[in-house]
Amino acid sequence: MSWIPAFTDKIEHPIPINNLLKSKQATPSHPPRPITISIVGAGQRGSGYAYYTILEPQWAKVVAVAEPVDIRRNRMVKLYNIPEENVFKDWKEMIDRPKLSDAVVIATLDDLHVEPAVAFANKKYNILLEKPMAITVEGCKKITKAVTENKIIFAVGHVLRYTPHNILIKSIIDSGFIGNIVNIQHMEPVGFWHFAHSYVRGNWRKEEESCFSLMTKCCHDIDLMSYWNNSPCKISSFGNLVYFNSKNKPKDAGDATNCLECKIEPTCPYSAKKIYIDNGYKKGVISWPVSVVTDITDIENLTNAIKNGPYGRCVYECDNDVADNQIVNLEFANGSTANITMIAYTETVCKRKTKIFGTLGEIEGDGINTVMYYNFLTRKKELLKPSEILGVKGLGGHAGGDLALMRAFIYSIGESLFDLRDINSLHVKTDSHLFVFAAEHSRKTGKTINIEDFKKMWEIS
Numbered sequence: 001m002s003w004i005p006a007f008t009d010k011i012e013h014p015i016p017i018n019n020l021l022k023s024k025q026a027t028p029s030h031p032p033r034p035i036t037i038s039i040v041g042a043g044q045r046g047s048g049y050a051y052y053t054i055l056e057p058q059w060a061k062v063v064a065v066a067e068p069v070d071i072r073r074n075r076m077v078k079l080y081n082i083p084e085e086n087v088f089k090d091w092k093e094m095i096d097r098p099k100l101s102d103a104v105v106i107a108t109l110d111d112l113h114v115e116p117a118v119a120f121a122n123k124k125y126n127i128l129l130e131k132p133m134a135i136t137v138e139g140c141k142k143i144t145k146a147v148t149e150n151k152i153i154f155a156v157g158h159v160l161r162y163t164p165h166n167i168l169i170k171s172i173i174d175s176g177f178i179g180n181i182v183n184i185q186h187m188e189p190v191g192f193w194h195f196a197h198s199y200v201r202g203n204w205r206k207e208e209e210s211c212f213s214l215m216t217k218c219c220h221d222i223d224l225m226s227y228w229n230n231s232p233c234k235i236s237s238f239g240n241l242v243y244f245n246s247k248n249k250p251k252d253a254g255d256a257t258n259c260l261e262c263k264i265e266p267t268c269p270y271s272a273k274k275i276y277i278d279n280g281y282k283k284g285v286i287s288w289p290v291s292v293v294t295d296i297t298d299i300e301n302l303t304n305a306i307k308n309g310p311y312g313r314c315v316y317e318c319d320n321d322v323a324d325n326q327i328v329n330l331e332f333a334n335g336s337t338a339n340i341t342m343i344a345y346t347e348t349v350c351k352r353k354t355k356i357f358g359t360l361g362e363i364e365g366d367g368i369n370t371v372m373y374y375n376f377l378t379r380k381k382e383l384l385k386p387s388e389i390l391g392v393k394g395l396g397g398h399a400g401g402d403l404a405l406m407r408a409f410i411y412s413i414g415e416s417l418f419d420l421r422d423i424n425s426l427h428v429k430t431d432s433h434l435f436v437f438a439a440e441h442s443r444k445t446g447k448t449i450n451i452e453d454f455k456k457m458w459e460i461s
């Protein structure tokens with residue numbers, strides 16, 4: 001990606017860090033006409049990325065959509081005024097037409113990424129593909145080949161690289177303020193009800209149907225390690241599905257398989273009624289996660305969906321098999337190390353916590369609002385507010401990462417629309433997926449994985 005809001009000043013340590021952060025890369029001027037985008041998959045993520053065009057209409061415009069669910073497709077047609085001839089029920093109908101737009105956002109579920117990504121790359125669309133790129137190494141290789149051969153601009157939904165919080169951390173590291181990194185501790189607290197929603201009842205519950213949870217939840221956390229430090233050279237991992245299975249079903253729940261018919265529902269923290277109605281709809285939530293349960297977000301449709309659909313199932317009686325806790329240990333070529341923890345059982349939802357220990361200082365981030373920097377020489381602590389420093393108003397999805405990724409993708413196309421092509425970052429994306437596959441291989445085999453050997457095993461140079 002050629003454009004990212006970054007701090008360009010090079011100021012020597014130990015000048016106070018706020019001076020460094022005043023300078024930002026200038027926003028490029030918008031292209032003569034908006035970049036045109038097709039949306040493949042108008043679900044939660046596809047709709048979110050499309051919304052960027054409302055915020056920056058001089059930069060991008062949605063001109064086509066492929067989506068099988070009528071209500072989602074029609075909503076997008078109406079919102080973006082998409083002409084009838086550019087509306088499709090399946091991406092395969094869209095691909096049969098001559099190229100419709102400069103770019104495509106592919107936001108189908110995980111097992112439907114490779115085929116459309118390869119097909120749209122072969123038609124020379126620039127692509128923003130949701131993460132994970134693919135659920136197998138072979139799939140990642142196929143996409144890499146198609147993107148490289150067609151020389152298109154290609155982005156993966158690694159939104160964490162684009163949050164003000166993580167960009168600020170990157171800037172502090174690059175400035176040399178903390179010296180050389182020696183260790184990173186990073187935690188992804190998934191959230192107890194979020195885990196139940198997505199990884200026990202929902203789309204990412206079963207490895208066979210989507211992928212293992214480290215990939216579906218944390219591939220961008222592992223990607224951050226390469227962004228902040230370096231490519232790991234050795235990986236080991238442990239983890240399991242500890243709790244959400246029939247062995248842990250409370251006896252008093254009896255034969256109940258749905259929350260609305262369960263007599264211990266009032267005392268169950270994972271009750272669907274509590275998640276979607278009491279703490280969701282009744283508190284004014286009509287977007288995620290309620291909008292995942294029902295496309296029409298009123299109490300009648302929601303109750304009906306909980307009663308009859310997958311999101312009302314007892315969490316101890318689902319067909320889930322993905323890990324609810326996993327740790328990943330990384331060693332980098334320079335001897336530094338990192339540890340990543342993914343854990344379901346937390347109050348906060350995806351509010352990551354990071355500590356980075358360097359030879360000259362320390363960083364501690366709360367994942368969204370604040371980054372603390374401590375300098376060993378001055379023995380001073382500074383509490384930095386990333387969104388204020390970057391001048392970002394209203395963060396939005398993934399602590400601002402969703403909007404910023406889309407913007408970076410569009411700006412990259414805008415800057416090079418008529419001649420240049422930027423695919424430099426593709427190898428970064430492929431590698432970071434490979435590290436996740438390696439971690440999972442370690443979890444399943446109990447072995448420490450040497451990345452070079454793993455690459456040889458998959459014939460990756």
Ligand SMILES: NC(=O)c1ccc[n+]([C@@H]2O[C@H](COP(=O)([O-])OP(=O)(O)OC[C@H]3O[C@@H](n4cnc5c(N)ncnc54)[C@H](O)[C@@H]3O)[C@@H](O)[C@H]2O)c1
Nearest residue numbers: 041042043044045046066067090091107108109110130157
């Ligand atoms: N970057 C992130 O942080 C992040 C967060 C959540 C999800 N994701 C990823 O985003 C992707 C989409 O997730 P979501 O939550 O939006 O799912 P979703 O189910 O809400 O959306 C997927 C959409 O694809 C549509 N679809 C299915 N078959 C299709 C076809 N043949 N042609 C066109 N559309 C088709 C579905 O009907 C659905 O509306 C997944 O890969 C998921 O893992 C990424």
